[in-house]
Amino acid sequence: MTGQSTDRTSGYRERNSTADRALDILLMFEDSRLVVGGQEVADHLGVARSTAYRYLQSLASSGFIEEQRPAGYRLGPRVFELARLARKGLGLSEVARPVMRELCDRVGEAVLLTRRTGATVVCLEREETDHPVRLSYERGHVLPVNAGASALVLLAWAPEKEIDEIIETSGLPRFTGATITGAAELRARLAEIRERGTAVSRGELDPDVLGVAAPIRGADGEVVAAVSVAALSHRVPDERLPEVQQAVNEAAAGISGRLAVVSS
Structure with missing residues (x-):
């Protein structure tokens, strides 16, 4: 033995x-x-x-x-x-998280990865800072499609027919005094976001929260998700916005580039 x-x-x-x-x-x-x-x-x-x-x-x-x-x-x-x-085995979250972490460290605020599903937006991933006051957006959190920077970015590049259906069937609920609830105003805002390439919102979903978001594109160029910075509004005054927008844009481009490599 x-x-x-x-x-x-x-x-x-x-x-x-x-x-x-x-x-x-x-x-x-x-x-x-x-x-x-x-x-x-x-x-x-x-x-x-x-x-x-x-x-x-x-x-x-x-x-x-x-x-x-x-x-x-x-x-x-x-x-x-x-x-x-x-x-091929890498999913969106695995591809995005290293870039999200870099963005989080760069701007010192929470970073979210979101994706649209019909008339709602789902938070897929989150990278957090060590701020004593944390925002409530967690993985799996469902957000409305008409309020907040990441939601508006995802809606901005949706087909016109889908936008019409969302407005007609889901309506545009109000969450704060700054929420967009008019169809014409929403369409104008989406056109502006497409032109600028990023969305900025202050207090549209939560009164004291600022969001800055940019679209993530797949290998075919279609918008598949959004990366955004979410912060208490007073921590990102107007003079700091260009810096944060640039950082978010670069992160979105970085994630999009990684997705193109994964899909090749």
């Missing part, structure tokens, strides 16, 4: 050792080293050249590397396929 157990353990360790060596070889590739040679691998692993070639041939037979005569080996098609699958 003991001998059998030892053999299994030894084999398991050997398999792990072989996998580790294979990963070590793959990790040798970088921008400054696109091709590696057999002796180079042997020196890196601290093994005989014949052993290094055995590892290389194993990786080549699986498509992870391919021989490039006479220099050595380069990355193979299997690596590119895995990279494609890794990008």
Whole structure:
């Protein structure tokens, strides 16, 4: 029994050792080293050249590397396929969150990722600061489509037919004295947002809250979500607005760029 157990353990360790060596070889590739040679691998692993070639041939037979005569080996098609699958597996939230975190640190205010579903807007993600007073928008929070910067950005690039249907069927409820409740006024505001590329709202959904939002576009150029800064209004006076708008615009462009890469 003991001998059998030892053999299994030894084999398991050997398999792990072989996998580790294979990963070590793959990790040798970088921008400054696109091709590696057999002796180079042997020196890196601290093994005989014949052993290094055995590892290389194993990786080549699986498509992870391919021989490039006479220099050595380069990355193979299997690596590119895995990279494609890794990008494809990333969702909007995973793509957006690093950029959201950077934006949050840059402006010092909460950052939201939102998406429109019919006549409502859903908060998908949130990055928070350490302010003692926090806003109540959390993941999964449902927001109206006619109030607040992120909602207006998402509505601004919706098809005209959908905008008409939302106005007719859902109405334009009032939340504060600043909420847009007239159809003509709303359409004019949406046209202005499309022209400027961002939306700014003060007290339209919550009396003391300012929002600055910009659209996120998918690989086909269509607006798929919005990124926004939400803050207590007094923390972002008018003179600071251009700075925050620029930061939000750059974050939206950054997320859109990442989505294009993921979809490629």
